[in-house]
Amino acid sequence: MDKKSLRQAMRQARRALKPDVQAERALSLASQLKQQLDIQRSQRLALYLANDGELDLTPTLKYFWEQGKELYLPVLHPLAHNRLLFVHYHPKTAMQKNQYGIWEPKWTGKNAVPTWTLDHVLLPLVAFDRQGGRLGMGGGYYDRSFAFLRQKGRMPGPKLIGIAHDFQEVERLDLEPWDIPLHAIATNNGYHLSKTLNC
Numbered sequence: 001m002d003k004k005s006l007r008q009a010m011r012q013a014r015r016a017l018k019p020d021v022q023a024e025r026a027l028s029l030a031s032q033l034k035q036q037l038d039i040q041r042s043q044r045l046a047l048y049l050a051n052d053g054e055l056d057l058t059p060t061l062k063y064f065w066e067q068g069k070e071l072y073l074p075v076l077h078p079l080a081h082n083r084l085l086f087v088h089y090h091p092k093t094a095m096q097k098n099q100y101g102i103w104e105p106k107w108t109g110k111n112a113v114p115t116w117t118l119d120h121v122l123l124p125l126v127a128f129d130r131q132g133g134r135l136g137m138g139g140g141y142y143d144r145s146f147a148f149l150r151q152k153g154r155m156p157g158p159k160l161i162g163i164a165h166d167f168q169e170v171e172r173l174d175l176e177p178w179d180i181p182l183h184a185i186a187t188n189n190g191y192h193l194s195k196t197l198n199c
């Protein structure tokens with residue numbers, strides 16, 4: 001199946017999930033993530049607000065807030081083409097909708113952190129494989145924003161953890177040269193370290 005058809009099929013399948021099923025899956029995901037020692041030690045954690053049937057991180061987000069972690073959300077960069085800023089998110093953050101209708105924090109010029117200082121980034125997937133391959137919405141936003149992770153001898157950077165419904169797994173995705181591999185994948189049903197990365 002080509003990328004475009006795979007995207008369409010997966011997006012349609014996840015949009016078809018009923019709200020009660022989504023809610024139950026969101027709780028299962030939270031319990032998967034809570035168990036990960038590495039994530040428990042994270043200070044700066046980026047998440048997303050679910051859109052288009054994506055696996056919902058709301059219970060996860062509330063739990064990590066209670067744990068005192070600093071949480072961040074992706075914001076479409078106002079200047080750099082198809083890049084993301086990571087803006088601090090707390091219960092009183094002023095929010096607005098972006099061009100895709102997704103809620104994001106208002107960027108004040110002061111409330112974003114350098115991307116490399118994040119400890120973990122939970123990012124939404126359209127499809128994934130067990131090798132750490134990912135298919136996103138197609139804008140290349142995460143690929144561009146984390147392109148620096150491909151450099152040798154780079155700064156330390158965040159671990160990328162893909163989030164998806166279990167049925168979004170495929171046998172193998174063809175990797176593009178710009179694709180950023182994932183460290184792990186969390187679903188409603190399990191937590192899988194990528195086979196290609198030892199971490």
Ligand SMILES: Nc1nc2c(c(=O)[nH]1)N(C=O)[C@@H](CNc1ccc(C(=O)N[C@@H](CCC(=O)O)C(=O)O)cc1)CN2
Nearest residue numbers: 048049050051054074100102124136137138139141142
């Ligand atoms: N929840 C969530 N937040 C996110 C992302 C995401 O995938 N999920 N992103 C991850 O990159 C960024 C936004 N990227 C997006 C890219 C495309 C579309 C989208 O719906 N595209 C339409 C057509 C484009 C248009 O309307 O102009 C489509 O494909 O139907 C949405 C978000 C940042 N925030």
Ligand SMILES: Nc1ncnc2c1ncn2[C@@H]1O[C@H](COP(=O)(O)OP(=O)(O)OP(=O)(O)O)[C@@H](O)[C@H]1O
Nearest residue numbers: 134135136137138139140141142143144147176178
């Ligand atoms: N580091 C980069 N520099 C320049 N262009 C890039 C980079 N990464 C990706 N792109 C471009 O972005 C486009 C979308 O890439 P792709 O289809 O892999 O998106 P995706 O991984 O599904 O999306 P996302 O990263 O938003 O989840 C491609 O046309 C690609 O050329």
